[in-house]
Amino acid sequence: MVDLTTAARAIGLGRTKAYELARRNAFPCPVLRIGTSYRVRTVDLLELVGIERPLDADGLSDPDGQATRATV
Incomplete structure (x- = not known):
């Protein structure tokens, strides 16, 4: 999660x-x-x-944003 001010800056909005x-x-x-x-x-x-977050081999998004492959 990010605070509202950070999110606003990312999309070009001011804090107010x-x-x-x-x-x-x-x-x-x-x-x-x-x-x-x-x-x-x-x-x-x-x-x-x-x-978009990268997907792993199963089509699932990895929580830390890294695409990973399951090892068997």
Whole structure:
């Protein structure tokens, strides 16, 4: 997860606008409110900017973003 300010910078928004959109549930990707903080899931942000996580041999995305092959 990344904080809202970091997510906003990644898509070219300022901090104030990002918080305004988050409060109105209008941020371009889902925003989670945890206590008093706003967080954006990294996978949602990457998808928004057009970056997909690599898939492993089974077609599953590896949690750390590295494509891996299962060893038998």
